[in-house]
Amino acid sequence: MSAMLEVRDLHVAYGQVEAVRGVSFTLDEGHISSIIGPNGAGKTTLLASLMGLLPPARGEVLFDGVDVAKADVETRLDLGLCLVPEQRELFGDMSVLDNLVLGSYIRKPSSSQLRQLLDETYARFPRLAERRNQRADTLSGGERQMLALSRALMSRPRLLMLDEPSLGLAPLIVQSILAEIGHLRSAGLSVLLVEQNARAALRVSSEGHVIEGGSITHSGPSDQLMNDDQVRRAYLGGE
Structure with a gap:
């Protein structure tokens, strides 16, 4: 193989x-x-x-x-293929939720598929569920890395x-x-x-x-x- x-x-x-x-x-x-x-x-x-x-x-x-x-x-x-850069490059003036949804955009998920992706994300990092309506630029460094990783995973990379x-x-x-x-x-x-x-x-x-x-x-x-x-x-x- x-x-x-x-x-x-x-x-x-x-x-x-x-x-x-x-x-x-x-x-x-x-x-x-x-x-x-x-x-x-x-x-x-x-x-x-x-x-x-x-x-x-x-x-x-x-x-x-x-x-x-x-x-x-x-x-x-x-x-x-998907890259999470060192700088994380989040959209700071957008909410955690909106950053996550943008991550899924390339896969054009249905509403149910998007909900499943978000549920998986929040199960992986519960803190993102707590912060989902906060602007990304208000997060701590650790929370930003969780968001950057999760946004990438929303694209279902291989x-x-x-x-x-x-x-x-x-x-x-x-x-x-x-x-x-x-x-x-x-x-x-x-x-x-x-x-x-x-x-x-x-x-x-x-x-x-x-x-x-x-x-x-x-x-x-x-x-x-x-x-x-x-x-x-x-x-x-x-x-």
């Missing part, structure tokens, strides 16, 4: 500066894969390119065996890409968010996770990749990477 996502020799540049250099990896359906590495390593650039926000200089991005490297964002959304979901959040909120990401795998969703908290990311992942200087330096099952001396010293605080 072929992988859901296959990235082959991907190069992405900002002008003359190559930020992603020959990256290749696969992601199987129903798996969570983490991408870890230092700041400036090219992790965010990689996700932006996979979502169609940055065109690659060369390389292939195969989704269900079809090369989408030159496809626009809308086409990728239709296929089931591949969810998350850029630094724990950034700036309190430890208990981080634990809750990452636990929910782990639960998504049991629902059959595929997740590509860029995360500064490398240990927590690898714990919820099937496999991981280390990016340094725009290139993948280590790949493997998560438990294998957590026991790799070099990875532990660089990213996990181990000796």
Whole structure:
């Protein structure tokens, strides 16, 4: 069986500066894969390119065996790719409910389907039900991340890409968010996770990749990477 996502020799540049250099990896359906590495390593650039926000200089991005490297964002959304960016990019002057409804727009759900999506969201994060009539810009950082994640899930994605979901959040909120990401795998969703908290990311992942200087330096099952001396010293605080 072929992988859901296959990235082959991907190069992405900002002008003359190559930020992603020959990256290749696969992601199987129903798996969570983490991408870890230092700041400036090219992790965010990689996700932006996979979502169609940055065109690659060369390389292939195969989704269900079809090369989408030159496809626009809308086409990728239709296929089931979805990105939650680091900045979360909520509509701050709109309510929590309206942000969620907008997330479902691409699927054009019926009234009953929309209600089911909202019920699932509120069961996942009850705090969003309590805040559903509040403006998004009045939420705490943790609540905003819950909303950003939930808005993405309203589109019924097949591949969810998350850029630094724990950034700036309190430890208990981080634990809750990452636990929910782990639960998504049991629902059959595929997740590509860029995360500064490398240990927590690898714990919820099937496999991981280390990016340094725009290139993948280590790949493997998560438990294998957590026991790799070099990875532990660089990213996990181990000796």
